[in-house]
Amino acid sequence: MPSSSHDAPFAAQVLSEYASALRFGQLPEQVVRRAKDCLIDAIGAAVYGHEVAAGQAAIRYSEDAAAGPCAILGSARRVTPEAAAFAGGVLTHAAELDSLRQPGSGVHPGAALVPAALAAAQAAGASGSELLTALVAGIEVLFRIGNATRHSAEVRGFHAPGLTGPFGAAIVAGRLAGLNAGELRRALGIAGSLGGGLLEFAKSGDGGLVKRIHLGRAAQAGVTAARLVKAGFDGPSSVLEGKYGFLHGYCESSDASRLTAGLGEQYETLTLCLKRYACHIVAHTPVFAAQRLRAGHDIDARRSDGRRIASIRIEGAARLAANHDIKAPQDQVLAQYSVPFCVAAALLYDADDPATFGAALLDDPAVRELAQRVEIVPTDKTGLSTLTRITLDNGTAYEQAQADFPGCPSDPLELDQLRAKFVRLTRRLGDRAATLFERLDALEHETDLQWLDAAPQGVRT
Numbered sequence: 510m511p512s513s514s515h516d517a518p519f520a521a522q523v524l525s526e527y528a529s530a531l532r533f534g535q536l537p538e539q540v541v542r543r544a545k546d547c548l549i550d551a552i553g554a555a556v557y558g559h560e561v562a563a564g565q566a567a568i569r570y571s572e573d574a575a576a577g578p579c580a581i582l583g584s585a586r587r588v589t590p591e592a593a594a595f596a597g598g599v600l601t602h603a604a605e606l607d608s609l610r611q612p613g614s615g616v617h618p619g620a621a622l623v624p625a626a627l628a629a630a631q632a633a634g635a636s637g638s639e640l641l642t643a644l645v646a647g648i649e650v651l652f653r654i655g656n657a658t659r660h661s662a663e664v665r666g667f668h669a670p671g672l673t674g675p676f677g678a679a680i681v682a683g684r685l686a687g688l689n690a691g692e693l694r695r696a697l698g699i700a701g702s703l704g705g706g707l708l709e710f711a712k713s714g715d716g717g718l719v720k721r722i723h724l725g726r727a728a729q730a731g732v733t734a735a736r737l738v739k740a741g742f743d744g745p746s747s748v749l750e751g752k753y754g755f756l757h758g759y760c761e762s763s764d765a766s767r768l769t770a771g772l773g774e775q776y777e778t779l780t781l782c783l784k785r786y787a788c789h790i791v792a793h794t795p796v797f798a799a800q801r802l803r804a805g806h807d808i809d810a811r812r813s814d815g816r817r818i819a820s821i822r823i824e825g826a827a828r829l830a831a832n833h834d835i836k837a838p839q840d841q842v843l844a845q846y847s848v849p850f851c852v853a854a855a856l857l858y859d860a861d862d863p864a865t866f867g868a869a870l871l872d873d874p875a876v877r878e879l880a881q882r883v884e885i886v887p888t889d890k891t892g893l894s895t896l897t898r899i900t901l902d903n904g905t906a907y908e909q910a911q912a913d914f915p916g917c918p919s920d921p922l923e924l925d926q927l928r929a930k931f932v933r934l935t936r937r938l939g940d941r942a943a944t945l946f947e948r949l950d951a952l953e954h955e956t957d958l959q960w961l962d963a964a965p966q967g968v969r970t
Contacts, residue, residue, distance in 0.1 A: 525691070531645065536641075543778045547648070551619030551623035553931040555623075555624070556934060558600030575589050575592070601619055602617065605787050615673055620724035621673075622678055623644070625728040629643075636955060636958070651674070659761075667707060671706025683738065703730035786860050786863075791848065791893065796852055797911055802907050817902045818899060829885055840871065861933075893917075896908060
């Protein structure tokens with residue numbers, strides 16, 4: 510890696526030069542498809558975010574924001590770029606529905622990048638193809654930075670997406686604002702000082718809603734970094750791998766070589782993962798397994814005879830037991846963070862309906878009681894791989910090993926599946942949802958994005 514004599518360029522410079530030079534015409538069709546999937550999925554999540562507490566709080570918080578050219582997703586109200594990015598980031602993450610990378614690396618592209626991209630594009634009068642190009646550039650940078658952390662920032666108690674998000678958002682917002690490679694490098698240097706987010710919400714028993722702020726701040730930070738560059742501010746070139754830079758400051762372990770590995774040859778965008786359920790990603794494979802076991806073996810979680818569920822054993826990575834074995838969550842965020850609660854809900858209700866993991870989940874006595882029968886066992890499994898075993902009172906046991914789910918890079922959503930999810934999340938738009946989906950799916954042909962607010966017809970706030 511670079512020494513004090515600068516015998517090689519720092520990663521921020523290499524990443525910025527790549528992001529600046531990227532052109533829509535050179536993007537493979539599959540990469541454009543995944544970028545659109547990310548955009549569509551994020552907008553759907555943001556619209557649904559208006560129905561949950563964090564999203565509603567973000568809207569109230571934004572009431573005093575100054576008027577500007579940028580839409581708050583799901584609303585016809587126009588505010589400043591930074592205010593729109595913050596609200597959009599919170600709304601997209603509000604119901605735990607936003608996208609990430611697989612294998613996981615502490616990044617949330619939908620919530621951190623899409624709101625920043627839309628705000629910057631509307632402020633600059635950018636086109637659909639320009640937005641998609643900036644989004645790919647941001648994902649390529651964000652995912653490499655996340656991968657370089659070895660997902661170890663959380664070992665130190667940091668919520669990783671709040672730390673990595675500002676870097677990707679700075680690339681997205683900076684490109685759309687017309688920053689050149691040197692200016693994008695400066696934006697990355699600034700972004701390193703704008704990230705934050707602690708995991709204490711997962712341990713304290715209260716305050717879980719703060720988690721949603723981390724993604725709002727990440728999206729906002731990217732817009733802020735780009736604007737600060739235009740105002741004349743600077744940041745260190747060695748922000749990522751320097752002695753007191755991001756990797757050393759926040760990570761328990763890291764690999765700086767991953768910051769630029771495969772850049773320009775291998776698209777990290779293809780590792781995008783879309784969530785299926787409105788709960789934490791680590792719960793997805795046991796929830797999917799529970800759904801399959803329930804359907805395949807006629808398991809009824811409400812039975813009280815010999816086919817009553819006696820116990821549920823979930824084997825997974827050590828992280829599963831360390832952070833997500835929450836038997837008595839005190840708020841909705843922690844309920845969505847709790848693997849026992851999420852699996853219990855999936856066995857009792859329709860897990861594909863985001864309302865299943867909504868406000869009613871916390872106080873549902875059936876969910877609470879069943880969750881007490883869930884045992885989380887740490888093993889040498891890695892990533893999302895889990896083994897779920899359901900044992901009935903009569904001794905019959907069923908098990909399901911699961912390493913992925915529909916939405917993972919290994920099993921991407923088909924267009925019809927993506928459309929169905931989008932329409933489900935945007936039900937408040939009524940008949941406009943299907944039309945909006947089709948227009949978003951052809952976004953590269955749009956010459957401007959001033960129309961894009963995803964607001965219900967007649968809504969003015």
